[in-house]
Amino acid sequence: MLPCREKVLAWTNRLMQIESIVNTEGEKIIARKIFGWLSDLPYYKKHPTHLILQRTTDDNLERYNVFALVKGKKRKSGRTVILMGHTDTVGTDDFNRLKSYACDPEKLMEALQEEPLLDQAKNHLQSGGWLFGRGILDMKSGLASHLFLIQYYAEHPKELAGNLLLLAECDEEDGSHGVLSALDTFQKLKEEHGLAYIAAINADFVAPRFEGDENRYIYKGTIGKLLPSFYITGAETHVGACFEGLDPNLIAAELTKRIDYNPELCNRAFGETTMPPVSLKQTDLKPSYTVQTALASYVYYNFFSYSWSPKEVLEKLKKVAAEAFEAALATFENRKRRFAEMSGECFGKTSWKPRVLLYEEMENILIAEHGSAFTRHMEDFKGWLLRNKELDTRMFAAKAVEEAWKWMADKSPAIIVFYSSLYSPRVELPGKNEKERALLKALDEAVAAVQPHYPHPIVTRNFFPYISDMSFVAISDSAEEIDAMAKNNPAWGTKLCVDYEKIRALNVPVINIGPYGMDAHKKLERMEMHYSLEIVPNLTNEVILNLLV
Structure with a gap:
């Protein structure tokens, strides 16, 4: 187990201090900050072309993705695991008079001490084991986990037999301009560096599925969303x-x-x-x-x-x-x-x-x-x-x-x-090919290795139940099925246009290992620290090591 709690917490706090609400200037600011922080690492000073600040395409707003590639030195290989996480959050109006504290966990939690709260939220607030704030669960602590791993392997490339590629994407909470703009860059990096994408790991939040549910979930594939x-x-x-x-x-x-x-x-x-x-x-x-x-x-x-x-x-x-x-x-x-x-x-x-x-x-x-x-x-x-x-x-x-x-x-x-809107494709992960079977095996082995270090059950399920950018790195629909969607969307080709064949060209099996918490998109959004800051990075790391052997 990597000792990672304090470093992931530090990354989380860095990200939380930037209000990066979707469709605002904050999306541009946070991307540039992440790019700047990574630029200061010796690895990227030596390999500046491995770090990219990419402006989104076909977008009315100026905002950016960040790509960060780490090439392992344990054994030269094109095998590459993609780490995904979005930088944007939903708005803060629901915080009402506490709005100015929404992105500052310390000040927000101090102010919440004076608020009337339900027993569960009050217990979490006073326990010392949870952090509150807009985006801390969805999904800055998850992105922080990925940033920790990128930093770790940038500092220890001899421990990595293969490559890691981080995508910190914008606009997940609205139109997915970030991940859709990233598809061309994935292809460009593949060609320039000889990368072979074997798996993707998203770090979006997980939550109880019903009252009293103590499981911490890992999801294989994701739900599809239509309007x-x-x-x-x-x-x-x-x-x-x-x-x-x-x-x-x-x-x-x-x-x-x-x-x-x-x-x-x-x-x-x-x-x-x-x-x-x-x-x-x-x-x-x-x-x-x-x-x-x-x-x-x-x-x-x-x-x-x-x-x-x-x-x-x-x-x-x-x-x-x-x-x-x-x-x-x-x-x-x-x-x-x-x-x-x-x-x-x-x-x-x-x-x-x-x-x-x-x-x-x-x-x-x-x-x-x-x-x-x-x-x-x-x-x-x-x-x-x-x-x-x-x-x-x-x-x-x-x-x-x-x-x-x-x-x-x-x-x-x-x-x-x-x-009348964007189709977020469903992604199944049944183990139909070698890549999928390798990822499923790596995940099972990772859970078996990490479970003894955590008291609550870590459980895998087949579909991430919320809308996410996982939908845009793999696709399970046929070209004919996608065509039926396009022909029945009057905005298609003008207001809305997605090249789903670019997704099919990438088509990398994807799972979600993300922070655990409650009340995402609500005033009491909060993240459990033990699982999110320690277990999530180590689960993700175990999957990476199991794949890049």
Whole structure:
């Protein structure tokens, strides 16, 4: 076991003193600081080309990744283990009056002594075994573990039979510009230094999975994340004659009822189950108040997958949308009939039928009907949308669907199903090839070696359950499955463009060994020091040594 607690703590404190909130100047500052700190090491003074400050590409903001390569001298080899960790954090507004202390663990913990806390958090605060602060768990202590190992092997290269390559990436908490920009640099370093990437180790946080859970988890592979979205059109009418039209919000409500928290839409694989989908936005698209019912509504949902491809998710949700549409129409007809009975007024039966189209299907209809006039118009319209820098990808996609809908000859109510955000690919690690089997074996041996030094069970699971940049170093979807995602995202190729084939070219098996704590992204975010500062670096080191033999 490497004696590492104080050095990892020192790295953690260095990182914590920099407020590096995503999409702010702090991302630029922290990258330059890390680059500067590493530049001071004798190894990088001797090998300055092994340290790179890389600006992100296709990014509206100025921010950077840091790459740090250490070539071992125990035995010359191209075999290389990638160490990954993100430098950005979420914001600090949730700290309210303690906001100025959010990134200073010592001052924050002193201030928290005066706050009313639940017993568990209060016990952790007073125990001396936990540190509090924004980003200390997600994931500056994890990045600190990697920085310690890079520094250690930069100072002891004769103990390393192979190479380590650190990627300290920005923008993990939003659009993953950091890791996506890194793909070209991975390839460049591979060619320049003859590197053979055999594994990647991420250091994002781990947490209890349920109340009373004492396990410390290591994850093999990661969850996939999609944002299925629904543009719902109705039939407008004056509210004083509401049964003459169809409110799209009624359909949206039925859709949310069928998708939100629905265990039937959980994906099971390797004995594990994803969290169910949950609504992240539900709104109509009226720009202001009127007494006319809405023309359209827009909803989208977080959707996790372990084994389902983007194509499969679309097929499943298209079916759910059709069922929701049918149920909404049944509710509408039932209530119209009951109102007629109460009021004595007579209403005719409506002719609306459930109509659900994938965006790709609608686009094909419009191209067949209008040809290049439609495609040219949509190119111009998306170009115009791009000039609005405040418009996020989700609303960009919705407005593109709304514009395309205007070209539809049949304007009867419908649901258009599409994706409106970045797809974070699922990554499975079943041991299907030599690289995967070697990593799994190295991990099992590492856990066996380190477990006796820690009182709580260290347990491996198959999928990291949170969104992470692990999704962008390996890919389990086929090119056809990725194509289905791209064709059904109206922002694809303009507002959003990811070269998933670059990920496939890297395709390195990845695991997550990260700090343990609680309340990530919350005011009481905190990290357990023993596991995070001592066990995590040694687990990671054991995996490295087992691989680079």
